[in-house]
Amino acid sequence: MSFRIGNGFDVHAFGAGDHVTLGGVRIAHSYGLVAHSDGDVVIHALCDAIFGALALGDIGKHFPPSDERWRDADSRQFLRHAVLLMTQHGYALGNADVTVICESPKIGPHAQAMRENLAADLECELGRISVKATTTEKLGFTGRGEGVAAQACVLLERR
Numbered sequence: 289m290s291f292r293i294g295n296g297f298d299v300h301a302f303g304a305g306d307h308v309t310l311g312g313v314r315i316a317h318s319y320g321l322v323a324h325s326d327g328d329v330v331i332h333a334l335c336d337a338i339f340g341a342l343a344l345g346d347i348g349k350h351f352p353p354s355d356e357r358w359r360d361a362d363s364r365q366f367l368r369h370a371v372l373l374m375t376q377h378g379y380a381l382g383n384a385d386v387t388v389i390c391e392s393p394k395i396g397p398h399a400q401a402m403r404e405n406l407a408a409d410l411e412c413e414l415g416r417i418s419v420k421a422t423t424t425e426k427l428g429f430t431g432r433g434e435g436v437a438a439q440a441c442v443l444l445e446r447r
């Protein structure tokens with residue numbers, strides 16, 4: 289069997305708002321995330337991991353932040369497009385592993401709902417999708433509560 293691996297990383301800063309959207313889950317919060325789209329760093333990192341595995345550039349190449357079509361966009365449409373390209377290139381998801389990095393919100397209570405959204409968009413069973421979280425022990429920009437980061441890695445299998 290032939291495999292491809294990819295990794296992705298994304299950051300968005302906190303700004304005015306009353307919720308964040310992570311892994312397609314709306315989480316009530318005292319801040320929002322500043323972004324052209326909905327600022328879903330989980331999905332942006334995952335898209336970049338898929339694009340990277342296929343050597344197809346990055347999310348900004350496929351969905352330029354200068355394009356008004358993507359203003360306040362639901363990032364799940366980006367992921368579904370990445371999955372379409374993955375399928376067209378003859379690959380299916382082996383597994384995906386995401387780490388969310390922030391002091392708050394707490395991700396644990398929402399991880400299962402995120403996994404379910406991601407598995408639906410990635411057209412795979414739940415057991416292939418992992419969502420984890422960590423703080424940075426109050427160090428650095430995430431530690432100061434300035435924003436949320438996410439990193440993702442994927443393994444793609446040739447169909």
Ligand SMILES: Nc1ccn([C@@H]2O[C@H](COP(=O)(O)O)[C@@H](O)[C@H]2O)c(=O)n1
Pocket residue numbers: 388389390391392393394395396397420421422423424425
């Ligand atoms: N935003 C977060 C951060 C962490 N968690 C959970 O807490 C555990 C401990 O985090 P440390 O950074 O102190 O190692 C971590 O393993 C996660 O289970 C979380 O849910 N949301």
Ligand SMILES: C[C@@]1(CO)OP(=O)(O)OP(=O)(O)OC[C@H]1O
Pocket residue numbers: 298299322323324325326327328332347348349351352353354355358359
């Ligand atoms: C997702 C896009 C879409 O306009 O904009 P943002 O929501 O700002 O997110 P970013 O992670 O900076 O990726 C760039 C763009 O592709």
